Amino acid sequence: GESVGLHLPTLSVQEGDNSIINCAYSNSASDYFIWYKQESGKGPQFIIDIRSNMDKRQGQRVTVLLNKTVKHLSLQIAATQPGDSAVYFCAETETDSWGKFQFGAGTQVVVTP
Amino acid sequence: DGGITQSPKYLFRKEGQNVTLSCEQNLNHDAMYWYRQDPGQGLRLIYYSQIVNDFQKGDIAEGYSVSREKKESFPLTVTSAQKNPTAFYLCASSIVVLGPQHFGDGTRLSIL
Numbered sequence: 001g002e003s004v005g006l007h008l009p010t011l012s013v014q015e016g017d018n019s020i021i022n023c024a025y026s027n028s029a030s031d032y033f034i035w036y037k038q039e040s041g042k043g044p045q046f047i048i049d050i051r052s053n054m055d056k057r058q059g060q061r062v063t064v065l066l067n068k069t070v071k072h073l074s075l076q077i078a079a080t081q082p083g084d085s086a087v088y089f090c091a092e093t094e095t096d097s098w099g100k101f102q103f104g105a106g107t108q109v110v111v112t113p
Numbered sequence: 114d115g116g117i118t119q120s121p122k123y124l125f126r127k128e129g130q131n132v133t134l135s136c137e138q139n140l141n142h143d144a145m146y147w148y149r150q151d152p153g154q155g156l157r158l159i160y161y162s163q164i165v166n167d168f169q170k171g172d173i174a175e176g177y178s179v180s181r182e183k184k185e186s187f188p189l190t191v192t193s194a195q196k197n198p199t200a201f202y203l204c205a206s207s208i209v210v211l212g213p214q215h216f217g218d219g220t221r222l223s224i225l
Contacts, residue, residue, distance in 0.1 A: 007153035034213055043117075043203055043216030044156075089155065098163065099144055099210030100171070103155035 008087060010108045019077040021107045023090035028071060030092040030102075035064060035075045038087045038106070047075070047088075077109075085111045115140045119204050119217035125225045126191065126198060134189045134220045136204035144210050145187040149173060150201040150219075159202075162187055163210060191222060199223050 013019045025033075031052035036044035048059045050066050050073075057064050063076040073090050089106030093099065117138045126132045138145065144163050148156040158171030162181040176195025181187055187206075191198045201221050205214035 032211055036216075041218075043119075043205075043218045046213040046215065049213055091156075093211065095211060099146070099161065099207065099214075100158060101156075101214070103148075103157075105153055105155045 008106050008108045010110060012110045012112060013080045013084075015080060015082060015111055015113050017080055019075075019080045019084070019109060021075045021077075021088045021109065023073040023075075023104050025071050025073060025090070025092045025102070025104075027092060027094065027102065028068075029094045029096075031095055032093050033064070033066060033073050034091045034101070035062075035073075036089055036091065037084075038089070040086075044089070080109075080111050082111050082113070085109055117204055117206055117215055117217035119202075119220050121220060122218070124220055124222045126222060127225050129193045131190055131192045132222065134191065134202055134204075134222070136187045136189065136217060138185055138187075138204075138206045138215075138217075140206055140208070140215060141184070142206035142208050142215070143184070144207045145181065146205040146207075146214060147171075147177070147179065147187070147189045148203045148205065150203055156203065159189065 034049045035047040038044040048064050050057045050064045061078045065074045087106040089104045091101040091103045093101045120135045146161045147159040157173050160179040162168035178190045203219045205216045207214045
């Protein structure tokens with residue numbers, strides 16, 4: 001089937017290295033952000049979220065950094081594994097939007113041995 | 114296991130035909146959503162529902178319709194008025210509107 005990763009920027013990472021995936025957002029009122037992982041032919045999976053009162057949040061092997069000044073979000077994956085190969089995208093919303101998120105197109109991460 | 118089930122996985126539509134995509138969740142979530150995903154683009158919101166018997170249009174509702182008669186079910190009908198229906202359709206739910214959304218594995222709709 002057609003890949004959702006078609007025409008997306010690609011990040012090629014060697015197994016064991018750290019990955020950094022970036023996302024720029026435009027709405028300065030956005031106050032809640034989520035990172036998702038999507039494997040080919042599957043639905044997106046929640047990775048980690050962060051609210052605007054924080055600038056860093058850590059999970060298992062993942063860290064999200066939020067820079068509200070420049071409206072930038074990043075996802076860091078430590079010790080990247082082959083199973084991390086997927087499309088990663090960010091989503092943003094503001095409290096007054098009642099759950100209406102804006103989604104980025106995503107970055108295709110390819111883990112090489 | 115709790116989750117969201119979308120069916121069918123693949124669907125083909127003939128000209129002038131309406132088709133219905135199924136979405137069922139057993140997560141006891143109040144909010145449910147339908148998105149369209151096209152290659153190389155971000156998800157676009159078609160319809161959303163915050164509670165049973167209520168739903169709102171999203172950014173690209175034209176040519177689509179929904180119903181929310183039961184908490185666990187949120188079917189999407191792609192009508193013949195939708196002239197470019199070929200896409201990957203994703204259903205999601207969330208326990209609160211300002212929280213992570215849980216997604217199904219999608220339905221890929223194509224035109225015959």
